[in-house]
Amino acid sequence: MSEQLLSDVTVFVLAVLVGFEVIGKVPSTLHTPLMSGTNAIHGVVLVGAVLIASTADDALSYVLAFVAVAFAAMNVTGGYVVTDRMLGMFRRRRDPVPVKEQRP
Amino acid sequence: MSDFDAGVRLVYLAAAVCFVVGLHLMGSPTSARRGNLLSAAGMAAAVLATFAVVAHEGTITNTGTIVLVLALLVGGAAGLVTARRVQMTAMPQLVSLFNAVGGGAAALVALDDFLRLSDGPGVPTRTGVATALDVGIGALTFAGSLVATGKLQGVVTGRPVVFPGARALNAALLLVAVAAGVVVVADDNVPLLLLLLAVGLVLGVTLVLPIGGADMPVVISLLNACTGTVVAMAGFVLENPVLIIAGALVGASGAILTVLMAQAMNRPIRNIVLGGFGGGGSVEVVAS
Numbered sequence: 001m002s003e004q005l006l007s008d009v010t011v012f013v014l015a016v017l018v019g020f021e022v023i024g025k026v027p028s029t030l031h032t033p034l035m036s037g038t039n040a041i042h043g044v045v046l047v048g049a050v051l052i053a054s055t056a057d058d059a060l061s062y063v064l065a066f067v068a069v070a071f072a073a074m075n076v077t078g079g080y081v082v083t084d085r086m087l088g089m090f091r092r093r094r095d096p097v098p099v100k101e102q103r104p
Numbered sequence: 105m106s107d108f109d110a111g112v113r114l115v116y117l118a119a120a121v122c123f124v125v126g127l128h129l130m131g132s133p134t135s136a137r138r139g140n141l142l143s144a145a146g147m148a149a150a151v152l153a154t155f156a157v158v159a160h161e162g163t164i165t166n167t168g169t170i171v172l173v174l175a176l177l178v179g180g181a182a183g184l185v186t187a188r189r190v191q192m193t194a195m196p197q198l199v200s201l202f203n204a205v206g207g208g209a210a211a212l213v214a215l216d217d218f219l220r221l222s223d224g225p226g227v228p229t230r231t232g233v234a235t236a237l238d239v240g241i242g243a244l245t246f247a248g249s250l251v252a253t254g255k256l257q258g259v260v261t262g263r264p265v266v267f268p269g270a271r272a273l274n275a276a277l278l279l280v281a282v283a284a285g286v287v288v289v290a291d292d293n294v295p296l297l298l299l300l301l302a303v304g305l306v307l308g309v310t311l312v313l314p315i316g317g318a319d320m321p322v323v324i325s326l327l328n329a330c331t332g333t334v335v336a337m338a339g340f341v342l343e344n345p346v347l348i349i350a351g352a353l354v355g356a357s358g359a360i361l362t363v364l365m366a367q368a369m370n371r372p373i374r375n376i377v378l379g380g381f382g383g384g385g386s387v388e389v390v391a392s
Binding site: 002008013017018019024025027028029033035037040041042045048049052054062064065069071074075076077079080083089 | 196
């Protein structure tokens, strides 16, 4: 086992543990936005797709790189925008409505 | 390690911190929007740092640059326009669509890397293992998420599609996938990697079709966690820390979220995944 692999596995395991702990008690109204938010985060695969494109040098690898970058870019931009829209809707609905106090 | 490389690694670390803190903030209604923006800022930093790496290394060809810019414009515009235009009630299927393309992208990244390595210096075992997992599960999430999108959109029937022998077929496909994966790792075998890709795509369809439309949000969350894991595998293939961290983070938090969602719907996860139980396409439940 190389040193690189060992440190990669270490990082992976610790990140999994962080992932298990980072969201604790979540109100069920936040489930869908949270799913959408994590969905946007895995759009980080765009980094990998861009790196693949930087070493492409024949027709097949250009096609693969094009599709991979386009897919990942769609995942990133769409993911964050749609999450923001969901949360915007959520906040507006939760804005405190001014209630007239009726006291006898 | 040069100063430049160290700088890039530090930016990746900062991005990872933004993802973790952002995700944490998203767990509470008052800070959720800020959390998403923080996570987006981390993403922007990671992608910009990667552009700097590409420019610094200078290995990209002119055609490659055109391909990269065009793909960024096409994909970015597609994501932006669909996310802006979509009806509020249609959001879950859009998330599922974004999940599908994310999984597809991760599978293609590993496939491309494998083709290059098997053509030249040969594939090290560690890369082979990560590639087989990435391509197999990536293809599964891609096809599965597309079926989930179709079910919510009404393109595919929302009712559970059950046919005789489905379980046996899935088990057989899984065996084929595992066998192909083992040979891919042992032998740098490109045709079998393509077979693994194909079997993954079929499994994605046959596993999601028997699940009822009402259970789709939980399934999408599960597939989302799968995509996270796949992205982490792509990180192992490319030896890229930010992919490993973000992928593992999404894989684990997505798994927890899947459990929470199933609990909120009072449905045991096992019943959902095995399928055939869920009710018809009551998509309205989803919008909550």
